[in-house]
Amino acid sequence: MIIEKIAESRFNDxxxxxxVFGKNFTDHMLVATxxxxxxxxxxxxxxGPLEFTxxxxxxxxxxxxxxxxxAYKNENDEVFIFRPEKNFERFNLSAERLNMPTIxxxxxxxxxxxxxxxxxxxxxxxxxxxxxxxxxxxxxxxAVSARASNEYMFVVLLAYAPNYxxxxxxxxxxxxxxxSAQGGxxxxxxxxxxxxxxxxxxxxxxxxxxxxxxxxxIEHKYIEEAGTMNVMVRIGDKLLTAPxxxxxxxxxxxxxxxxxxxxxxxxxxxxxxSVQEMYDAHKEGQLKEVFGxxxxxxxxxxxxxxFGEERAEIELLSETESFASIxxxxxxxxxxxxxxxxxxxRIKIEESVxx
Ligand SMILES: Cc1ncc(COP(=O)(O)O)c(C=O)c1O
Numbered sequence: 001m002i003i004e005k006i007a008e009s010r011f012n013d014x015x016x017x018x019x020v021f022g023k024n025f026t027d028h029m030l031v032a033t034x035x036x037x038x039x040x041x042x043x044x045x046x047x048g049p050l051e052f053t054x055x056x057x058x059x060x061x062x063x064x065x066x067x068x069x070x071a072y073k074n075e076n077d078e079v080f081i082f083r084p085e086k087n088f089e090r091f092n093l094s095a096e097r098l099n100m101p102t103i104x105x106x107x108x109x110x111x112x113x114x115x116x117x118x119x120x121x122x123x124x125x126x127x128x129x130x131x132x133x134x135x136x137x138x139x140x141x142x143a144v145s146a147r148a149s150n151e152y153m154f155v156v157l158l159a160y161a162p163n164y165x166x167x168x169x170x171x172x173x174x175x176x177x178x179x180s181a182q183g184g185x186x187x188x189x190x191x192x193x194x195x196x197x198x199x200x201x202x203x204x205x206x207x208x209x210x211x212x213x214x215x216x217x218i219e220h221k222y223i224e225e226a227g228t229m230n231v232m233v234r235i236g237d238k239l240l241t242a243p244x245x246x247x248x249x250x251x252x253x254x255x256x257x258x259x260x261x262x263x264x265x266x267x268x269x270x271x272x273x274s275v276q277e278m279y280d281a282h283k284e285g286q287l288k289e290v291f292g293x294x295x296x297x298x299x300x301x302x303x304x305x306x307f308g309e310e311r312a313e314i315e316l317l318s319e320t321e322s323f324a325s326i327x328x329x330x331x332x333x334x335x336x337x338x339x340x341x342x343x344x345x346r347i348k349i350e351e352s353v354x355x
Pocket of ligand 1: 068225226227229230249252293294296
């Protein structure tokens with residue numbers, strides 16, 4: 001790995017006062033290029049603009065994928081990342097589906113560990129804050145021709161992630177638009193999935209909702225996921241979530257929450273959840289919690305769900321009663337190195353490069 005350090009760090013403590021997610025980039029970025037069937041040696045260099053031709057194929061045909069993960073720091077200045085192998089596997093699944101080359105493990109994993117170590121002063125210490133890690137790959141071949149590109153770039157960016165004020169959100173259950181379809185790319189973390197979701201989300205916002213809960217594209221009968229989160233539903237004391245499929249992103253947070261919930265002895269079921277079942281439960285006063293889970297906020301409670309024209313308000317439970325709060329705190333404590341991690345999820349970033 002080639003390392004070209006920045007001449008003078010841009011870091012100052014005021015970065016940590018920012019309330020903006022994903023805008024304050026660190027001193028360095030990692031870049032590797034793919035050409036003639038081979039990946040170049042990755043290079044860590046000062047963060048800054050890169051030059052592209054407007055004919056770069058990603059701009060035209062959308063071969064672009066990414067991942068999202070975080071680095072956390074505890075009181076002893078130890079830095080951790082969380083289940084990075086899951087993001088690595090998912091990145092390559094996305095790459096395969098988008099007809100892009102896979103990335104070798106040493107470029108992805110060693111690259112991330114090295115750049116996080118190098119920019120470790122940018123990892124904030126306040127509980128709830130973190131450093132967002134954004135690996136991405138996109139097509140760079142100069143050609144306006146509808147086929148898979150022969151050249152790609154892999155980039156890792158790091159940006160400050162403030163403590164989200166995770167205000168409860170309202171969500172509309174999709175009854176017309178679809179995010180993904182069977183045989184499509186819903187399980188891939190590709191740029192186009194997000195591009196396609198913005199218009200329906202904007203329409204939902206006009207109706208007074210923050211986000212959309214996607215449903216199956218055939219009948220809009222079963223709930224799938226929301227925004228950048230998988231969805232969990234508590235009916236009575238049962239915690240439900242949809243099985244992952246070709247249409248749903250297999251979230252790392254979802255998987256971790258399911259494990260924690262089962263180990264806490266909660267009644268957990270992974271099965272299709274129909275909109276009708278949720279609606280009936282609401283009418284019977286049994287729809288106790290609905291929440292999204294994902295890397296950005298860990299868990300975000302929903303306080304209203306739109307069933308067609310009807311807006312169902314959900315009263316939030318107290319911290320001690322809410323499955324969402326209990327599971328969120330447990331997961332965060334593991335991520336921040338505050339409690340034992342019996343699962344081996346937390347990976348410590350050893351200090352080497354900066355020493
Ligand atoms: C569409 C979608 N679903 C679910 C998730 C949650 O996944 P994770 O928990 O791995 O962040 C994300 C965020 O990455 C997402 O973009």
